[in-house]
Amino acid sequence: MHKIEELQQYLIENSFSQIFVLVDEYTYKHCLPILVDKVDEISERQATILEIPSGEENKNFITVENICNSLLESHADRKSLLISLGGGVVTDIGGFVACIYKRGIQNINIPTTLLSMIDASIGGKTGINLNGVKNAIGTFNHHTVSFLDTDFLKTLSQRQIMNGVAEMLKTFLIADKDYTKLFIEKKDFSYIEDIFIERCIRIKEEIVEKDFYEKEERKTLNLGHTLGHAFESYYMTKTQTEHLLHGEAVAIGLYYALKISEKYFALHKETFLSIYDFLSTYYKIPSLIEEKENIFSFIKNDKKAYKNRTYFVLLKDIALPVINVEINDFSLFL
Numbered sequence: 001m002h003k004i005e006e007l008q009q010y011l012i013e014n015s016f017s018q019i020f021v022l023v024d025e026y027t028y029k030h031c032l033p034i035l036v037d038k039v040d041e042i043s044e045r046q047a048t049i050l051e052i053p054s055g056e057e058n059k060n061f062i063t064v065e066n067i068c069n070s071l072l073e074s075h076a077d078r079k080s081l082l083i084s085l086g087g088g089v090v091t092d093i094g095g096f097v098a099c100i101y102k103r104g105i106q107n108i109n110i111p112t113t114l115l116s117m118i119d120a121s122i123g124g125k126t127g128i129n130l131n132g133v134k135n136a137i138g139t140f141n142h143h144t145v146s147f148l149d150t151d152f153l154k155t156l157s158q159r160q161i162m163n164g165v166a167e168m169l170k171t172f173l174i175a176d177k178d179y180t181k182l183f184i185e186k187k188d189f190s191y192i193e194d195i196f197i198e199r200c201i202r203i204k205e206e207i208v209e210k211d212f213y214e215k216e217e218r219k220t221l222n223l224g225h226t227l228g229h230a231f232e233s234y235y236m237t238k239t240q241t242e243h244l245l246h247g248e249a250v251a252i253g254l255y256y257a258l259k260i261s262e263k264y265f266a267l268h269k270e271t272f273l274s275i276y277d278f279l280s281t282y283y284k285i286p287s288l289i290e291e292k293e294n295i296f297s298f299i300k301n302d303k304k305a306y307k308n309r310t311y312f313v314l315l316k317d318i319a320l321p322v323i324n325v326e327i328n329d330f331s332l333f334l
C-alpha cells in the first residue's frame with residue numbers, strides 16, 4: 001500500500017486519458033474534499049465524480065450498470081482511470097467495474113474506512129452481491145493499486161471503527177503475537193495509531209503475495225469467518241434485531257473459533273483468556289447454546305462448506321493458525 005502523498009506523482013507518470021472518482025454520498029461529503037486538497041492532479045485534470053448510493057444493498061448489478069453507463073457517456077476509453085474512494089462497498093464495486101469495463105481499465109483504491117484500509121482494499125478481490133448472496137459475482141484484479149491516508153478515519157463513526165478493529169485483531173491473531181498483545185492492551189479505540197494499521201496491512205499483503213488465489217495460506221484470513229458469517233446471515237433474517245456489521249459478526253466468530261480451538265487442540269485454559277476478555281468488553285457476544293439450531297443450519301450453507309463437510313480455521317496458539325480443520329460434529333462448539 002502506498003501513501004497518499006505518492007498519488008500525485010503516480011497520476012503524472014501514468015498520463016491517463018481521463019480520471020473518474022467513484023464515491024458514495026458520505027465519502028463525497030467527508031473524503032472527496034480531503035483528496036482534492038491533497039492531490040492537485042485531481043482538480044487540475046478535472047476528474048469526473050461518479051456518485052453511487054451507499055450501503056451493502058447497493059452492491060449489485062444495477063449500480064455496476066449505472067457506473068458503466070456513466071463511463072460510456074463520458075467516452076471513457078481503456079486508458080481511463082477509476083479511483084474508488086470509500087469503504088469496502090465502493091472499493092469492491094469500483095474494482096469490479098474496472099475489471100469489466102472495456103475488458104479492463106486501471107483501478108486505484110483509496111480506502112476511507114478502517115475495515116477497507118486493513119482488509120477490503122488489499123488483495124485484489126472484487127465483488128458484488130446477487131439474489132442476497134454476498135459476493136456471489138466477482139473477480140481477482142491483479143492490477144489494483146492502493147493509497148493510504150488515515151486522515152479519512154476522523155469522520156468515521158466509533159461503531160465503524162470497531163468494525164475494523166475486529167478484523168485487525170483477527171489479522172494479528174493469525175500472524176503476530178507481539179502485536180496481538182499490544183493491540184488488546186490498548187485501552188482507547190477512538191484513535192488507532194498508524195503503526196497498528198501499517199503492520200496489519202503488511203501482514204495481509206505478505207499473505208496475499210504468497211497465495212493470491214487463496215489455495216492455502218490466504219485461507220488463514222478466514223479465522224472466525226465461518227461462524228461469523230452464520231451469525232451475520234442469521235441476524236439479517238431477524239426482523240426486530242439490528243443487523244450486525246461484518247466486523248461485529250467476525251468478533252463473535254473469533255470468540256467461538258478460539259473456544260473450539262481450545263477444545264480441539266486440548267490447549268491450556270489460559271491461552272486465550274485476555275482475548276475473550278477483549279472481545280466481550282467491546283462486542284456483544286450472543287450465546288451459541290440459545291441460537292444453536294439456527295446458527296448450525298447457516299454454517300452448513302456456508303460457501304466454504306464442501307460436499308456437506310464444514311471446514312474451519314483454528315489456532316494452535318496465537319500466530320499459529322491451522323486451516324481446513326473439518327468439524328461436522330457441532331457439539332464441540334457448546
Ligand SMILES: NC(=O)c1ccc[n+]([C@@H]2O[C@H](COP(=O)([O-])OP(=O)(O)OC[C@H]3O[C@@H](n4cnc5c(N)ncnc54)[C@H](O)[C@@H]3O)[C@@H](O)[C@H]2O)c1
Nearest residue numbers: 026030054087088089112113115116119120125152155156
Ligand atoms: N474485497 C475484499 O477483500 C473485502 C474484504 C473485506 C470486506 N469486503 C467488503 O467490504 C464491505 C464492507 O466495507 P466497509 O465496512 O468499509 O463498509 P461500507 O463501505 O459500507 O462503509 C461503511 C459506511 O461508512 C461510510 N463511510 C466511508 N468512509 C467514511 C468516512 N471516512 N467518514 C464517514 N463515513 C464514511 C460509508 O458511506 C458507509 O455508509 C462489504 O461489502 C464486504 O463484503 C471486501
